[in-house]
Amino acid sequence: MDHFQLRDGEMFAEDVPLARIADQVGTPVYVYSRATFARHADVFREGLRDIPRLHLAYAIKANPNLAVLRVMADAGYGADVVSGGEMARAMAGGVPASGIVFSGVGKTPDELIKGLEAGIGQFNLELEEEGRVLGALAAARGLRANAVLRVNPDVDAGTHAKISTGKAENKFGIPIDQAVAMFGRLAAEPGLNLRGIAIHIGSQLTDLAPLEAAYTRIGRLVAELRAQGHAITHVDLGGGLGVPYRPGDNPPSPAQFGAMAARVTNGWDVDLMFEPGRVIAANAGVLLTRVIWVKPGVVHPYVIVDAAMNDLTRPALYDAYHHFEAVRPSGERMTANIAGPVCETGDTFAMAREIDVVASGDLAIFRSAGAYGATMASTYNSRALVPEVMVDGDRFAVVADRISPETIMAAERLPEWLAA
Ligand code: LLP
Numbered sequence: 001m002d003h004f005q006l007r008d009g010e011m012f013a014e015d016v017p018l019a020r021i022a023d024q025v026g027t028p029v030y031v032y033s034r035a036t037f038a039r040h041a042d043v044f045r046e047g048l049r050d051i052p053r054l055h056l057a058y059a060i061k062a063n064p065n066l067a068v069l070r071v072m073a074d075a076g077y078g079a080d081v082v083s084g085g086e087m088a089r090a091m092a093g094g095v096p097a098s099g100i101v102f103s104g105v106g107k108t109p110d111e112l113i114k115g116l117e118a119g120i121g122q123f124n125l126e127l128e129e130e131g132r133v134l135g136a137l138a139a140a141r142g143l144r145a146n147a148v149l150r151v152n153p154d155v156d157a158g159t160h161a162k163i164s165t166g167k168a169e170n171k172f173g174i175p176i177d178q179a180v181a182m183f184g185r186l187a188a189e190p191g192l193n194l195r196g197i198a199i200h201i202g203s204q205l206t207d208l209a210p211l212e213a214a215y216t217r218i219g220r221l222v223a224e225l226r227a228q229g230h231a232i233t234h235v236d237l238g239g240g241l242g243v244p245y246r247p248g249d250n251p252p253s254p255a256q257f258g259a260m261a262a263r264v265t266n267g268w269d270v271d272l273m274f275e276p277g278r279v280i281a282a283n284a285g286v287l288l289t290r291v292i293w294v295k296p297g298v299v300h301p302y303v304i305v306d307a308a309m310n311d312l313t314r315p316a317l318y319d320a321y322h323h324f325e326a327v328r329p330s331g332e333r334m335t336a337n338i339a340g341p342v343c344e345t346g347d348t349f350a351m352a353r354e355i356d357v358v359a360s361g362d363l364a365i366f367r368s369a370g371a372y373g374a375t376m377a378s379t380y381n382s383r384a385l386v387p388e389v390m391v392d393g394d395r396f397a398v399v400a401d402r403i404s405p406e407t408i409m410a411a412e413r414l415p416e417w418l419a420a
Contacts, residue, residue, distance in 0.1 A: 002283045003033040011327040015394035027290040028307035030374045034392040036284035041075035047254030050262035059277030062371040067390045067399040069093025080275035084111040123147045124198040131186040139191030148196040153214040157202030166201025200238025206251040215264040236273040243282045278371040285370020291362045308340025309347040310380040316346040326356035327363035
């Protein structure tokens with residue numbers, strides 16, 4: 001359930017008409033609902049209520065806006081981060097360093113040092129050399145870094161190839177059959193407190209079976225490591241739970257996911273971490289846009305909106321579906337293509353889709369844009385960087401400014417040998 005609903009024929013975010021935001025902030029603009037973020041955070045936690053020693057780290061890559069991070073920190077979530085920039089954001093958003101887990105296949109030594117100096121809660125190691133470097137950096141500072149080994153369980157997550165991470169050929173994790181030997185070698189590092197295992201097999205998973213298969217493999221690995229005398233106290237099961245994008249989509253609920261996780265991990269006797277991103281953020285945000293033109297097409301008309309692939313890149317990158325709705329629907333429907341102004345054929349949000357009838361100047365939304373939306377935006381075609389708004393009841397605030405092409409240009413320089 002989210003808080004973007006029609007009231008008397010007009011689309012609201014909580015108690016704010018979207019048209020008011022468009023008037024005051026302009027379009028395109030991302031609009032987030034604070035209540036929806038908070039509700040999703042609670043529903044996900046509730047789904048996992050049967051898991052003792054539960055830790056939740058919001059995967060901030062999904063939506064790292066500082067206001068969002070504050071809502072998640074207030075809901076008791078830590079943060080899963082994948083760069084020094086995300087680490088700084090998580091702390092600026094109010095997440096305590098101890099609640100931060102640092103994932104990512106390419107953490108630089110500088111980023112490892114930043115994490116050590118900030119005292120973050122856990123490093124998820126991706127290769128043996130990273131463990132050696134982290135151990136040495138920690139030991140040199142008189143520290144022991146909490147770390148777990150990220151394992152690649154070789155499971156097909158059944159999702160889009162570009163967001164699948166747990167197949168043997170993917171770049172993530174260490175092959176599961178090498179995990180016991182590598183764990184033994186790294187456990188001896190004096191600068192490391194190597195205490196467990198992490199996995200993350202992919203994103204937008206709409207079937208629990210691959211997750212269950214991966215978790216089961218991790219359970220066996222934990223037993224093997226313990227048989228070798230290792231103290232395994234922490235397991236991080238990553239994120240990945242899918243969300244409904246299309247009307248009628250029915251992915252597993254947090255309750256169904258939690259029941260499976262509780263059943264499979266029963267008896268593991270570890271602190272268990274999850275890193276949800278999309279399931280928290282996706283349906284807590286929409287991209288509000290204005291129709292510029294309705295251009296007659298050869299087969300169907302093209303609805304040209306003022307949002308483009310630089311603002312919401314998922315359709316161009318993954319052929320992703322984002323539901324399109326008029327802010328003031330007339331009840332009439334039409335079949336159309338929806339595209340942005342960017343000069344690429346890939347800047348197309350939908351082809352031959354049945355949508356509300358819209359005309360030049362009308363407002364519309366793309367739903368489910370709260371995750372992997374604004375954070376993946378760019379300024380391609382010298383478009384502004386899209387702003388973000390958060391609604392709370394009957395009030396709203398701009399939580400990220402529109403960055404104009406002029407501001408971007410101001411960071412560019414002519415070398416003196418061109419200036420003359
Ligand atoms: N943990 C790790 C280590 C991850 O790599 C990810 C996502 C997550 C947690 C959160 O996964 P989620 O719960 O959001 O599925 N840009 C793509 C999604 C990339 C996801 C990358 N990793 C998209 O727009 O679909």
